[in-house]
Amino acid sequence: MSGSTAHGAAAHRDYAGAKIGMWLFLFTEIVLFGGLFILYSAYRTKYPHEFHTAGQELNYVIGVINTVVLLTSSLSMALSITAVQKGQQRLATWLVGLTVILGALFLVNKYVEWSAKIHHGLYPNGPELLKLPPGEGLFLGLYFTMTGLHGLHVVAGMIVLSIMLVLLAKQRIRQDDYVKLENAGLYWHLVDVIWIFLLPLFYLAA
Amino acid sequence: MNQEHGHVVPYATFVKVWGVLLALTMLLTFTSKRFHEALSVWAMLCITPLKAGLVFYYFMHLKFEAPLLKGMVFVALATLVVFIGMLFFDISFR
């Protein structure tokens, strides 16, 4: 198929091309976080005991709860695509809305976690952290950086999904044209996948 | 403007995958808390990619996509793995 693009609203849409483009963008996100995973693996090798000790500072129950929250949000996201494909516009809208709410819940948990740490002086250059041995300080530094960057991506995803809600309401996403929602979903699932890796690295390291 | 009709995944499939993901998460947590360290690291190295794989394959629809897209995903992941691996030529041997 040789689609051709023109300018403006009358563009012939290339469904496969739009998907390829989105996946290529996702690769950049995978490599972006990959760089941080590279750092984590290097320092874990260098400071195995300190990473183990510092891991005990993190509450694995919140970590698991957040994992369940994000996995469920991925479920609602995936279900919304099926709903659009079946022409169930309202159900799709509710499901996307649920995804956004679960994202917000994730962020609330994260806020609670971070404030507890900060309150106890355990943040980069914080008084308690500076007293820790270097390896433990690095663990926490990586924790804040990686969950922070991930959190920014959750926020971005929620913004994108909110826009999708508007488009769904206006019928600009519908049964015969839903690639935007699919692509937004792909982004959201990747955010979930990154968390799937963050969970054991930080919360189950102890 | 008709979108080429993508393959429709039934609701039930997604719910089942979600169930498996939750179960794997519980398994992962259990093994990390209860097993001795080396074993729990291995469990983590097996279970985590499996969870990610399920999200890629079902939620992200990769199972039903053309071989080209699957190939591209493979190239991207392999690149990252190679970067990490080659870094360890330095780190492990210093």
Place this chain on the structure above:
Amino acid sequence: MTTIGAGAVYGNEASFLTAGGRTGPLSWILSTDHKRIGILYLASMLTFFLVGVAIGVLMRLEQLTMGPTIMEPQTYNAMFTLHGVIMIFLFVIPGLPASMGNFFLPILIGAKDVAFPRLNLLSWYLFIAGAVVAILSMFTGSGPPDTGWTFYAPYSLRTGTNVSLAVFAAFLLGFSSILTGINFVTTIHRLRAPGMTWHRMPLFPWSLYATGWVQILATPIISVTLLLVIVERVFGIGVFDPAKGGDPLLYQHLFWIYSHPAVYVMILPAMGVVTEIIPTFAHRTIFGYRAIAYSSIAIAALGSLVWAHHMFTSGMSEFANMIFSLLTFLVAIPSAIKVFNWVATLYKGSIDLQPPMLYALTFIFLFSIGGLTGLMQGALALNVHLHDTYFIVGHFHYVMFGGTGIAFFAAILYWFPKMFGRMYNKWVAIVAWFPLFLGFNMLYFTMLILGFQGMPRRYYDHLPQFHTGHVVATVGSWFLVAGLLILLGNFVVALFKGAKAEANPWGGVTLEWTVPSPPPTENFEEIPSITHGPYEFNPVVGR
């Protein structure tokens, strides 16, 4: 199948330069037409290039005498940092893909535009935003960074200069590069004209395809590394800071995991352009089409595995040193394959030494010197002596300037008539070559010698034994700049006074020569149907 060389087929359709009466500046900076975006990039990029050249000239002036000449040491450190940042991030990396790739990729594959035209415009906006932030870093706060364009930790974490702003500029520029890569890879997969199989696609698009993958898979690593530098400076995370248990070598690894593949982003499209030019002016099909196509992919792949050859003396393990040295030797092979193929294309060709051909042949010569000196650096024993000397500086200027830079000029010489519908003065272009070639070699070959003798790079001053070499190099820089100004000035004059150019002034056989000069907005009145390979010069083959 459209008739080759018959621009008259299209009648009086308005060109993209004036289409629909849209000619004001706003119509340009809001345009999603890949051709306009290519020209926007070309104009901004050449401006930054000239700034970079000016800084280079000033650096060479400083080295004309021992001791202070025209600036203080701190200024010199800022100068070589800026020279590197501007040349690399604002000129060579965006370089051919963003300018000529944007303009010609769709036309070469028979498409009306790229896959994501609005994303294309966004990538230019990000490019300009990055440039603005880089300029801000020069003139605000504690002044421009003095770390070198490599921003090595821990100094980049400690210095008071505007490192955070400068690396944020590089971050924006990286994002711009990523979007271009995504656009081109998708375009090549989805928008080739009917009948244009992969093996009927011209070789410049092949090179852009390989480049696009590197842009997608390597750039994010530097994005995150630069973000970490900012986070370190602002929050003190400690990942690269030895005082906090961090490892500065990890910074170098992450930095070079991108920055080495980045040089292949720089050179692959340049090789692609040369591969377009040589068949046209040898009036022969390219020798070894598949070898050139696949070697582009091989260079992109292998080139992503050699990054630590920038770190041989940094304290890495011996094992890593050996592996990376071996891989560095291997990556020379696909590059050499291309050189053999270009030269073989000339054999029994009917060679027409027009300006694009002259510069394309110059590319082969200068790039070969650059490549061979690179091999020398890849040898561990030699590297101990050559690392951080002027030899390295000479090497990378041979490949980046003698290679990509010259190919960039060759591309403009080749495609200027198509882009603007005017022909430049060919004699002036050839006259410019002489001081350019002479000056280039006086400047950079001398550096190879200086480096061998032990002159360190990024040094504000030099010892007496290096003085003669420095003087020769500085005089060479003046000849070089003279050649550049003549060459570029010629283009500017041609924009306003050049003779009208026909659709196919060079007798080329790829698709861009079948559309008018300049092309209409949608490139093709009718998308062509392709029935044969891209470099068929044999008149017996049916058209």
